Amino acid sequence: MNVTIVDYQSGNISSVINSFTEVAKGKVKIEVTSEINKIKSCDKIVLPGQGSFKSCVDSLNKISGLVETLKDFAITNKKPLLGICVGLQMFADIGYEEAETKGLGWISGKVSKIDNQNGKFKLPHIGWNEIEIQKESKMFKDIKNKSHMYFVHSYEFIPEDNSIISATTNYSSKIVCAVERDNLFGTQFHPEKSDKIGLKVIDNFLNL
């Protein structure tokens, strides 16, 4: 099996590469690329994302044919794709970080700033928080409810359809921290930085 981590200059993806490489040891080939042909022919895609919603969308659009290729892969052909952090947020129709920016529009919804309740909650939401699993999920196979995952973000994905939410976390309000629809997966937390339990999420994705 070939798994591609999409390298579209979206900031720091070293940790994503290191953790996937660790979990894949000997069983799965991990490729880090932005080459359209390689992405088309792989079995699974990881879409990381760091920095702002706008900068990530802009970077995706800079690579000719990439957005269409990802859409064909994940939406038309329903092959497994995992978005991490802003990688997940970009599934939305629209994001409001930096400037109003059109997202990929794969899952209806928007990405807005977390309500800090007049400074009561510090932003970014940084650190370990418990996830509340909302539905049976392939990504959370053998992962206990209320497991700790590592978060770093100031914006949250608010989908229109709650049935795609696979986990939430509490910070100021109930924040969507994982989504799942068919073979489309996303985590707001960073499985690559969430210690052994995070590596288990990655393992679940590789074992799909």
Next chain:
Amino acid sequence: MLKNRIIPCLDVKDGRVVKGINFVELKDAGDPVEQAKIYSDGGADEICFLDITASNENRETIIDIVKKTAKECFVPLTVGGGVRTIQNITDLLLAGADKVSINTAAVKNIDLVKESSKKFGSQCIVVAIDAKKVSENKWEVFTHGGRNKTGIDVVDFAKKVEENGAGEILLTSMDKDGTKSGYDVDLLKTITNNTNIPVIASGGVGTLDHLYDGIVKGGASAVLAASIFHYGEFKIKDAKEYLNSKNVSVRL
């Protein structure tokens, strides 16, 4: 609920872990990659490397340590010391750091904070502030590992780094660092009350109760400590169990 983080800090000099007392006398405390792995396996919420000689010597040593550590530890890794340019930040992130802390350069050139947080995202830019008390409830920013006085008020500077995109503040009391007499709680309180980004408490931990004070009395989101962990006095687990027993929420 968001958990309070415990962060062991490894001061690295010439590829070895050292711990100074008031920034000067250095003792040897082992191999940084090995230490980081022990901490990560022991439940550390993040790992912090501070390259304390990077200002004067070449940077390859720390890059190499970061590369090796990032392949073995899957918790966030912050690296600081001698970070002056966007290129320095790029190099550390490519080596596998998740966050980079900027100290002296942030004072000299706030644009570095602004540009780097825009380029890489606020989540990976930590500004490390070294503060020294100058009078009652007043602290001043020092740079160059505590050698240079700047005349800049710490509260003003903390607000300024927040405005310019820093994702976190790593606040070290130079009066307390290495003394094992506890954090400067008043300093912490002042900064956590005047900023809206997470503050990491640093400098002065000698007992587990000091960690409690940093979080509960000082309002810190995370507590950083070096020597109490390095010399085996306490394990990360001891710190977490202690805090948990006092109703401070931690990742167990």
